[in-house]
Amino acid sequence: MSLIGFRREEGEIEYLEEVEYSEEHLEDDLHEVIQSDPRLVMGTLTSRENSVLGSKMQLPTGKELDLLVCDEQGTLTTIEFKRDRSPRSAVTQLFDYASSLSRLTQEQFFELTNYESLDELYEAFDHEEDSEFDIGNFEKEFEDALESPQLMLVAYTITDDVRRMTRWLREAHDLKINCVEFDYYEKDDAEMFVPTIIGIEETQEIKEREESPKQKKYRRFHGELLERFNQKLPHVTGKSASSRNYLTLPTGDKDVELVWEFKGSPGEKELRVVMNFRYDDGERNKELLEKVLSTVEEGSLDIPEEIHSEDYGSSGYARFYITQGVGQLDDALEDEELKTWAVDRMVDFYEQLTPILDQDLGDSTSIQ
Template structure:
């Protein structure tokens, strides 16, 4: 840090010191500075308690407890010249304890603080004023998993910054502030800099964390879908194999379809399940769009006879914007709802057997594979 001398048009370097050298202590000084000037941390905060020890079955105390403009609790942990190795673990514990606090718990905690430091003030009034609420009933506090952590220290160990960055990737709202004292004669100065995430990159890092978490959740959800679909196909194959040899060589998979070749090149019978439907189909892809459409059109001309043999109306999809063609029958059904499985499986097993029967002679009339 430099002091500007306007008269001499020069800058003078200030001497960087440590809190210990200057005789400052964590609770008596740094904590008091922040308690009385919380916006030094870059935003409006309402301090609601110091040395909070309202945790059951533990004698631990967090340094400062605050509320931000969204009504979220903010755990502020202060260290002087060095964070130590365990400050992240300590702060996470406090955040977990505070996650259980109800609106009335917070009101009582704040009222206790006001009774000690601002006698005569009412917690409800102060909270309404800070959160711009007309009535206390409108105030929302500590909603869901919205707790935040602020770590304040002169120096952050690598194991601390590494842990903080990793935790931030899981959308934990955690910030690190470096506080540095300077001296010039009898004059003392203090800088407070947000170093994780840096202020300019904070929005970007939050976006990256949200994206990374969404991707992780997406992968986990996909694994769950794979597992459920494999189980569904296992149940279906156990039901269909005693009735027909069509799928006897097919193993249950993780995809939303099972298919078998009909013995004719490029024509398959398939079972397909989705979140909205369960279907059976004849899929035509014999090599070229023209060949597919020619075969589809030939069968389409005989659709009345084919549907009579099948026993219900079929959906004929020429799929002019694609190479392949499809002929299908489907019913509503959700493969991810186990209660719907019996009805879906009964329909699909019966329908695919009927579909193969309806097309058997026409398939036999085609050139062999």
């Protein structure tokens, strides 16, 4: 029997016992859990925001696709659920769904989804006005993803034959297909889902081979920051480097995040160390931001740079940050002082700010 222990603030350790998910649940239960929050299976693959485009979508072939997810960069992921063990036929189903999607025009595609157009889908994500990634980039990524979407099989147990098949598809054919196996724990009215992504390293290698020169530079820079950060705070994060202009580190609360982020046009770039508040409640975001800013004014934080704060996005999000001028991205790659600054300040943010927010955010947990 496997147990997970957890402790509430100032409380005794409680235990959740692992049980067979399929004994008491239908396949629809697993479907509904992940549909309500795709981060449960997508969070290890990407730090990007995801939106559900359709659930149990009826394709032109008459087949029903369990779940279709799109991230803020336009990448599509088709998801098939099996509540217990994964049959080999599930892989064939994913191929069938992908081939059906690849034959659709944009107009035909959006007739099947929760969105009316590509523009509406793009606007569903919080793209900032000065973001390097505009709707033109989004449409290109989306068109590529429609031609060849990511595939994901989710089951309580991924069988050995399915593991072999999907590994061969990744290694021999560069197919972005992952399996998600999860352990399920429960006690009284508490449940815990612990997912394991199978094939994530191979999938990451495939994505890296597809990256542009600029994306590779971002990945290299973020990779160096992560390596140094992990040396200073080992066992804090399991994140991998990002090919975007930013890299997000969760803080233990899904709606508060730490970020390294490049902003500005080529030749005038700056690097920021950021804390974002992304609650659905805009007033809550302002409250937490004001709490941190008041602590800064009192001199309780040992952060020498000027702290900037602002609202952002269309959902009432808030953030504060410090910044350093960079110039060109190539300059950042060669600037050892900049990298040291970025890592040291991120460590300061983590060590000094998360304790201040613990009273509001509840128990601290490890960054994932």
